[in-house]
Amino acid sequence: ERYNIFDIWTNLFRPPQNENEGFIPDYNPKNGQEYDFIVVGAGSAGCVVANRLSEVPQWKVLLLESGGNENYFSDIPIFAPFLSITPMNWGYTSEPEQKACRDLRGHVCYLPRGKVLGGSSVLNFLIYQRGHPDDYNDWVRMGNDGWSYEEVLPYFKKSENIKIQELKNSTYHGLGGYLDIDHAPYSSSLNTAFREAGEELGYEWNDPNGEKLIGFSKPQATMRNGKRCSSSKAFLEPIRFRRNLKVSKHSTVTRIIIDPFTNIAKGVEFIKNNKRRKVYARREVILSAGSIGSAQLLMLSGVGPKEHLRELGINNLVNLPVGYNLQDHVTFSGNAFIVNASGLCINDITAASPSSAAAYMMGDGPLTIPGGAAGLAFTQTEFARDLAPGRPDIELVMGAGSLAGDLLGIIRSMLGITDNWYREVYGSLPLEDRQRSFSLNPILIRPRSVGRVTLRSSNFSDQPKIHPNYFEHPDDLQAMKEGVRFAQRVINTNGFQRFGTRLHSAPFPNCEGFLFNSDEYWECAIMQTSITLDHQVGTCKMGPKSDPTAVVSPRLLVHGMQRLRVVDASVIPRIPASHTHAPVVMIAEKASDLIKEDWEGSI
Numbered sequence: 001e002r003y004n005i006f007d008i009w010t011n012l013f014r015p016p017q018n019e020n021e022g023f024i025p026d027y028n029p030k031n032g033q034e035y036d037f038i039v040v041g042a043g044s045a046g047c048v049v050a051n052r053l054s055e056v057p058q059w060k061v062l063l064l065e066s067g068g069n070e071n072y073f074s075d076i077p078i079f080a081p082f083l084s085i086t087p088m089n090w091g092y093t094s095e096p097e098q099k100a101c102r103d104l105r106g107h108v109c110y111l112p113r114g115k116v117l118g119g120s121s122v123l124n125f126l127i128y129q130r131g132h133p134d135d136y137n138d139w140v141r142m143g144n145d146g147w148s149y150e151e152v153l154p155y156f157k158k159s160e161n162i163k164i165q166e167l168k169n170s171t172y173h174g175l176g177g178y179l180d181i182d183h184a185p186y187s188s189s190l191n192t193a194f195r196e197a198g199e200e201l202g203y204e205w206n207d208p209n210g211e212k213l214i215g216f217s218k219p220q221a222t223m224r225n226g227k228r229c230s231s232s233k234a235f236l237e238p239i240r241f242r243r244n245l246k247v248s249k250h251s252t253v254t255r256i257i258i259d260p261f262t263n264i265a266k267g268v269e270f271i272k273n274n275k276r277r278k279v280y281a282r283r284e285v286i287l288s289a290g291s292i293g294s295a296q297l298l299m300l301s302g303v304g305p306k307e308h309l310r311e312l313g314i315n316n317l318v319n320l321p322v323g324y325n326l327q328d329h330v331t332f333s334g335n336a337f338i339v340n341a342s343g344l345c346i347n348d349i350t351a352a353s354p355s356s357a358a359a360y361m362m363g364d365g366p367l368t369i370p371g372g373a374a375g376l377a378f379t380q381t382e383f384a385r386d387l388a389p390g391r392p393d394i395e396l397v398m399g400a401g402s403l404a405g406d407l408l409g410i411i412r413s414m415l416g417i418t419d420n421w422y423r424e425v426y427g428s429l430p431l432e433d434r435q436r437s438f439s440l441n442p443i444l445i446r447p448r449s450v451g452r453v454t455l456r457s458s459n460f461s462d463q464p465k466i467h468p469n470y471f472e473h474p475d476d477l478q479a480m481k482e483g484v485r486f487a488q489r490v491i492n493t494n495g496f497q498r499f500g501t502r503l504h505s506a507p508f509p510n511c512e513g514f515l516f517n518s519d520e521y522w523e524c525a526i527m528q529t530s531i532t533l534d535h536q537v538g539t540c541k542m543g544p545k546s547d548p549t550a551v552v553s554p555r556l557l558v559h560g561m562q563r564l565r566v567v568d569a570s571v572i573p574r575i576p577a578s579h580t581h582a583p584v585v586m587i588a589e590k591a592s593d594l595i596k597e598d599w600e601g602s603i
């Protein structure tokens with residue numbers, strides 16, 4: 001292991017908070033080296049798997065990650081959107097969509113994914129949500145034995161170290177795990193208004209990871225002392241000197257080495273420092289490269305849809321529906337609500353002020369707001385026809401600021417919103433109002449539309465083609481519109497009207513032909529600017545062998561292959577009504593136990 005100058009430089013500014021933190025040494029695997037397990041990708045899932053497998057001292061584990069270190073800025077919760085315009089993002093974009101992202105730069109959706117130790121848990125907005133118990137019971141109904149809520153709850157709790165005082169005795173939360181969960185220490189009157197609004201509308205102020213999901217709450221976040229607690233900080237840093245775990249950074253895997261006669265995964269080929277190397281696994285190769293990365297690697301290695309691979313000249317070893325079943329959560333975040341008092345909302349000028357920086361040093365202040373999200377609400381609309389009462393189909397995220405307050409253009413860059421669009425919609429708004437604005441963003445958490453990932457070519461460096469197909473199912477657009485109306489009901493409560501809260505009403509470009517605030521207007525606005533919440537899942541779907549749409553078994557082994565597993569967001573068969581980091585960490589915890597069970601006799 002060695003520290004290079006760049007490592008030392010970035011870590012100079014990120015002093016460890018305790019002995020569990022500290023930067024991870026880089027290992028340089030030699031060509032031809034053998035390990036027991038090779039884990040591809042140090043993201044939300046990969047960090048957990050590498051930690052849990054290397055608990056067995058006899059097992060040699062190699063973790064390969066394409067990106068490098070986190071840094072001081074990636075730890076600052078409110079700066080999350082900023083990270084998507086750095087090299088920590090793989091920088092994927094969708095193919096042009098019919099019903100979404102029509103007004104965004106290049107008419108495509110921006111799909112950030114983490115390329116850094118910690119993966120997308122470093123880019124994400126820190127929100128910790130698990131979804132509804134029946135989301136997991138549905139997985140069992142799809143043939144995935146062992147994944148019921150009752151069976152996965154212990155794995156959510158295993159990784160968790162709940163820091164929220166009133167939840168420490170809750171049967172739904174865990175204490176002493178690697179992953180710190182906390183509220184942001186900062187609140188403003190906006191939080192009070194949100195709570196009051198919920199109560200006025202008949203919703204409970206609740207623990208959304210507890211007994212009931214529907215309700216209003218302050219976001220629970222992957223946070224330690226007001227800073228981001230990524231998967232890497234939580235699961236890798238405390239074990240960075242474990243002798244049987246090697247972490248190789250800046251190592252991009254381009255292919256899985258598979259014996260074409262036996263379909264046994266033998267190892268992987270990767271590039272580091274411009275050199276191509278091969279490393280071998282005595283027991284298993286585990287793909288934790290994420291919903292895009294794992295699907296891409298499988299297909300490039302000959303595991304995927306026969307016809308598609310044949311068109312690209314790739315020898316097909318197993319015909320499997322890799323890349324299908326892409327599901328995601330889309331959100332409508334273009335609206336700004338203006339209040340008549342200062343000190344409630346956060347914009348980029350408040351965030352960049354010396355007083356905010358000083359408060360952050362003490363683990364407090366507005367910079368600790370997770371990705372700018374100050375409140376969450378879950379509700380069920382009339383379009384949730386297939387859902388039992390208590391299962392929401394719309395989530396509302398209250399942003400402490402809004403797109404209108406994005407004076408420096410950082411949020412615009414992340415979302416792909418053009419400067420022209422910003423000028424047309426918010427240009428007429430006085431500067432003071434832009435700074436006194438916040439957002440209420442509805443999220444479609446039970447989407448019916450399904451997309452697909454395909455290869456662009458047989459070359460790893462060509463970005464895969466991603467077709468999310470947002471709003472392809474007509475109910476999705478209707479449910480999202482209900483989300484916009486729900487936000488309006490929240491604003492019309494006394495809680496918010498105390499501050500004279502109003503919706504900014506300049507029409508969105510290309511929707512001026514519709515009467516502002518009519519149903520048709522919102523349908524148009526949603527299709528012009530909706531963006532992803534970056535929850536892509538499902539491209540290597542988990543299901544029994546009898547399911548023709550499944551890629552991996554309920555034990556996460558790739559069907560028709562040997563010694564090859566996928567452990568990440570891609571195995572999720574149906575997206576839960578939840579932000580996806582917590583479910584992925586749970587999957588990785590459970591997968592680690594499945595792997596240990598499978599190799600029990602031969603440790």
Ligand SMILES: Cc1cc2nc3c(=O)[nH]c(=O)nc-3n(C[C@H](O)[C@H](O)[C@H](O)COP(=O)(O)OP(=O)(O)OC[C@H]3O[C@@H](n4cnc5c(N)ncnc54)[C@H](O)[C@@H]3O)c2cc1C
Nearest residue numbers: 041043044045119120125127253290293534569579580581
């Ligand atoms: C901007 C953003 C905001 C989000 N906000 C939230 C939120 O607030 N709450 C929440 O719960 N979820 C959120 N999510 C989603 C959540 O973070 C992801 O669902 C989760 O991190 C996915 O975990 P994963 O392990 O499947 O993939 P990732 O965490 O993306 O990990 C994959 C890893 O594999 C590496 N990799 C990929 N290909 C290769 C290769 N060929 N060779 C070597 N390494 C490779 C990547 O660099 C990456 O480190 C957000 C995501 C993003 C991008």
